[in-house]
Amino acid sequence: MSRVPVADNEKSLQARRRFLQGLGLAGMASMSYSLLEVKAKTPASSDKRWGLLIETEKCSSGCDACVRGCNEEHGIDDAGDDLTRAQWIRKIDLKDELTGNETSLPVMCQHCESAPCVDVCPTGASFKRADGVVLVNKHTCIGCRYCMMACPYKARSFIHETLTEQKPSAPRGKGTVESCTLCVHRIDEEQDRQPACAVKCTEEAHSAITFGDLNDPDSSISQKLNTLGGSQIRADLQLNTGVRYQGL
Amino acid sequence: MACGRPKLRVGPSQREGGFTDSVPATVSRMENQSMRITALIVCLPLCAFGAATAQGLLLQRAGSQAENRPVIPKASKGDQCVADTEIMRKDHMSLLNHQRDETVIEGIRSEPYSLVSCVNCHAQTDTSGQAIRIDAEGQFCESCHSYAAVKIDCFTCHAAKPAAMEVIGNAEPHLMRDNPHTLVSYLLNKEANE
Numbered sequence: 001m002s003r004v005p006v007a008d009n010e011k012s013l014q015a016r017r018r019f020l021q022g023l024g025l026a027g028m029a030s031m032s033y034s035l036l037e038v039k040a041k042t043p044a045s046s047d048k049r050w051g052l053l054i055e056t057e058k059c060s061s062g063c064d065a066c067v068r069g070c071n072e073e074h075g076i077d078d079a080g081d082d083l084t085r086a087q088w089i090r091k092i093d094l095k096d097e098l099t100g101n102e103t104s105l106p107v108m109c110q111h112c113e114s115a116p117c118v119d120v121c122p123t124g125a126s127f128k129r130a131d132g133v134v135l136v137n138k139h140t141c142i143g144c145r146y147c148m149m150a151c152p153y154k155a156r157s158f159i160h161e162t163l164t165e166q167k168p169s170a171p172r173g174k175g176t177v178e179s180c181t182l183c184v185h186r187i188d189e190e191q192d193r194q195p196a197c198a199v200k201c202t203e204e205a206h207s208a209i210t211f212g213d214l215n216d217p218d219s220s221i222s223q224k225l226n227t228l229g230g231s232q233i234r235a236d237l238q239l240n241t242g243v244r245y246q247g248l
Numbered sequence: 249m250a251c252g253r254p255k256l257r258v259g260p261s262q263r264e265g266g267f268t269d270s271v272p273a274t275v276s277r278m279e280n281q282s283m284r285i286t287a288l289i290v291c292l293p294l295c296a297f298g299a300a301t302a303q304g305l306l307l308q309r310a311g312s313q314a315e316n317r318p319v320i321p322k323a324s325k326g327d328q329c330v331a332d333t334e335i336m337r338k339d340h341m342s343l344l345n346h347q348r349d350e351t352v353i354e355g356i357r358s359e360p361y362s363l364v365s366c367v368n369c370h371a372q373t374d375t376s377g378q379a380i381r382i383d384a385e386g387q388f389c390e391s392c393h394s395y396a397a398v399k400i401d402c403f404t405c406h407a408a409k410p411a412a413m414e415v416i417g418n419a420e421p422h423l424m425r426d427n428p429h430t431l432v433s434y435l436l437n438k439e440a441n442e
Contacts, residue, residue: 043354129355137352138405166407168364173405188355 041188049132049242050182051214052198053221053230054105056247058208061093061104066209069200070108073183074170086157086172088180089197103247106197106209109134109155109180110233111242117147117156126177132214132242133182143175152234155179182211182242214242318395321388323369330360340366363402368410381408 067089071078076086089108095101115134117126125141128134136147136156148156156179159172166172169185183195194202198209212221224230230244323329329336331343343361350356370388372380382389383403393400 041356041358043350043356127353129353131355135352139348139352162404166405168367168407168411171405171407176405184355185357188357 044129044131044133044188046130046132047215049214050187051111051132051212051221051242051244052108052182052195053210053212053224054243054245055208055210055224056103056105056245058206059104059106060206061102063104063204063206064091065200065204065206066106066197067091069196069203070180072200073167073186073196075165075167075172084158084160086159086178088155088157088178090154105245105248107153107155107233108197108243109151109182110153110239111180111182113240113242115239116150116152120146120150122146129184133184134179135181135184136177136179138171138173138176138178141176143177145177147177151179152237152239187211316395318391319386320391321370321372321386323388324372325369329369330365363406367406367408371408371410379409379412383408 067078067087070076070089074088076088078085089106092105092107094103094105111132111134113128113132115126115128118128118134121127122144123140123142125137125139126134126147127137143158145158148154148158156177158177159174162174163172172178183197186193186195194211195209198211201207201209210221210224212219214222214225216222217226224246225244228246230246231248232239232241232244233248331339336343340361344363344366347356347359347361348363350359351362367382371382372387374380380387381403383393383400384390385394389400389403
């Protein structure tokens with residue numbers, strides 16, 4: 001059911017991409033700006049599908065390294081009311097009452113292939129990039145928060161207050177919705193660069209988060225998933241998430 | 249079908265001598281002439297005075313316009329902008345908008361018209377070396393925008409100051425040279441080019 005709007009959205013995104021490419025080419029042809037010959041970096045490609053693998057047995061309760069890493073990277077203030085402050089990653093502790101087994105895991109935007117937030121957005125601001133990263137285009141977000149209601153993972157936050165001192169690489173502002181971007185500004189910048197949460201987790205010697213290309217069978221994330229498998233949260237929704245968990 | 253201009257109908261008063269009929273008979277030709285001369289004597293100095301005043305006002309206005317022109321601070325870094333001044337003055341928003349869509353939607357981050365780059369070169373520092381917001385009064389963006397009465401929305405979300413030096417200092421060293429948004433990369437590249 002949800003695949004039809006996704007296909008439509010893909011088409012509109014492709015059309016937009018073609019239009020933008022056309023604009024770019026026309027611009028290149030008509031303008032003789034001296035600096036337009038700067039190296040053209042390739043756009044995000046559907047050859048890649050970025051994803052995360054979280055190994056819950058390595059993730060300990062009480063550790064919030066990934067959350068801190070994310071907050072530092074994006075200039076998110078972790079003080080304030082839990083009901084209104086921005087949370088791109090949440091640490092969740094689970095306990096099986098029958099067996100007493102405890103699990104701790106971070107939950108962030110799951111970067112779904114068939115993202116409900118993209119389906120419901122009235123302006124097209126909530127969109128999926130060619131490489132599978134689900135983002136909010138804050139230039140077109142009107143702050144209606146439909147996506148927040150549609151997200152089964154409660155992964156999105158709304159900015160209620162005026163912000164100052166934002167990071168140059170992470171523009172954020174009042175009246176828009178935001179969520180984990182898989183650190184696109186980092187992964188676009190350089191090959192093999194990891195999102196801030198994965199870097200921080202490794203720095204604090206847990207290495208519970210692996211980032212990589214799910215389409216590349218030789219990437220470490222694919223290798224790990226291939227040998228030990230990985231589950232999705234709410235797999236019944238058939239959203240084909242880009243974030244997978246082991247040990248759930 | 250009635251095409252073309254309708255013919256004018258001539259009214260009875262115009263046909264029979266028109267408006268002269270309405271002039272009272274008591275006003276003689278002589279009196280009429282003397283009134284015209286008086287009117288000329290009164291009007292000529294008035295006209296001359298009016299013209300002089302208008303010219304004065306225009307000159308004064310031109311002077312005040314020159315005085316009110318925005319004082320735009322020079323870029324604190326770099327010798328050359330990403331495009332000629334004329335192009336940047338007229339089209340900076342189109343360039344920024346175009347690249348904005350490419351960056352957000354497609355992930356292309358290597359093109360020159362980035363708002364971060366604008367801030368990096370054009371943001372000033374105060375006497376204690378602290379960066380001043382580029383949209384603060386009298387600063388690069390604000391000075392011209394307030395003159396043109398155009399509101400800037402960019403900096404409600406985007407950083408209005410360059411990244412702090414300590415943040416750059418903590419960045420991974422191999423990225424410092426390549427990241428076009430860091431002062432370190434600018435200095436290293438400038439040195440390499442020289």
